[in-house]
Amino acid sequence: MQPIIDTHQHLWDLDKFHLPWLADAPALAQSYRTSNYLAATAGLGVVKAVYMEVDVAAEQQRAEADALIELCAQTDTPTVAAVISGRPASPDFAAYIRHYAAYPAIVGVRQVLHVPDAPRSLCLTPQYVQNVRLLGELGLSFDICLRPGELSDAVKLAAQCPDTRFVIDHCGNGDPYVIGGGEALPADNPFAHSRAQWMADMAALADLPNTVCKISGIIARTRPGWTAANLAPAVNHCLDSFGFDRVVFGGDWPVCNLGAGSSYAAWVAALKTIVAKRSSRDQAALFHDNAVAFYGLD
Numbered sequence: 001m002q003p004i005i006d007t008h009q010h011l012w013d014l015d016k017f018h019l020p021w022l023a024d025a026p027a028l029a030q031s032y033r034t035s036n037y038l039a040a041t042a043g044l045g046v047v048k049a050v051y052m053e054v055d056v057a058a059e060q061q062r063a064e065a066d067a068l069i070e071l072c073a074q075t076d077t078p079t080v081a082a083v084i085s086g087r088p089a090s091p092d093f094a095a096y097i098r099h100y101a102a103y104p105a106i107v108g109v110r111q112v113l114h115v116p117d118a119p120r121s122l123c124l125t126p127q128y129v130q131n132v133r134l135l136g137e138l139g140l141s142f143d144i145c146l147r148p149g150e151l152s153d154a155v156k157l158a159a160q161c162p163d164t165r166f167v168i169d170h171c172g173n174g175d176p177y178v179i180g181g182g183e184a185l186p187a188d189n190p191f192a193h194s195r196a197q198w199m200a201d202m203a204a205l206a207d208l209p210n211t212v213c214k215i216s217g218i219i220a221r222t223r224p225g226w227t228a229a230n231l232a233p234a235v236n237h238c239l240d241s242f243g244f245d246r247v248v249f250g251g252d253w254p255v256c257n258l259g260a261g262s263s264y265a266a267w268v269a270a271l272k273t274i275v276a277k278r279s280s281r282d283q284a285a286l287f288h289d290n291a292v293a294f295y296g297l298d
């Protein structure tokens with residue numbers, strides 16, 4: 001069985017942390033702990049996981065990071081590294097991240113940029129750019145997770161921070177049905193984008209040497225009756241644009257469960273179907289080997 005390193009593992013304990021965005025996602029409004037993750041991934045070959053921050057309340061960011069350092073030190077969990085929450089536009093960010101960069105378990109930072117209180121081009125303000133450059137100086141990556149119609153902002157940011165590695169979350173948040181040639185989302189939908197624009201912007205990101213694409217997330221947008229064929233155009237464009245040396249697998253559990261009849265196992269099965277004709281070397285790079293290299297995992 002192909003071993004898997006999951007580079008996008010979510011966990012949250014609602015007895016300890018407040019996730020404001022769950023008010024709009026009632027299907028996920030419960031705790032998801034390591035034991036639940038182990039059950040969801042049982043038999044799939046997941047050997048290690050990189051925790052991805054879960055957009056906790058701002059005042060709990062340090063508590064989340066501290067808890068992750070403790071979690072990654074344990075021997076009874078697949079979680080071996082973590083991408084923590086951060087706000088690069090904040091004047092306090094530099095001191096915050098210099099503190100956490102000293103811990104080997106902390107490998108990167110993310111700020112979710114597709115939420116209502118994150119205006120377009122926030123990531124291109126001078127303070128933001130300066131602090132994302134600092135991440136590169138500290139050996140940390142930055143995960144880009146924004147509205148798909150704003151991917152050009154990611155292109156501009158990555159170009160201005162050539163020494164920082166950018167990880168493009170969730171295939172750029174593209175809608176697999178739009179990318180597959182289906183009807184476009186309504187213009188008033190925050191995630192609206194065109195197939196041509198998404199494809200061009202993802203190709204532009206791939207042209208930059210400091211970018212990596214995370215093959216994740218798109219199963220959360222599946223509709224009843226979906227198959228791997230519905231996801232293949234988006235996945236294949238990412239794979240072909242970035243190449244198999246610059247892609248990593250992400251489970252996005254438990255958010256992956258939001259799709260119609262979807263689950264972690266369904267996502268793994270669909271992705272394996274999509275890449276079945278690719279070489280065994282390329283499949284190993286996607287599911288395991290690149291994560292080892294990118295995050296310095298033993």
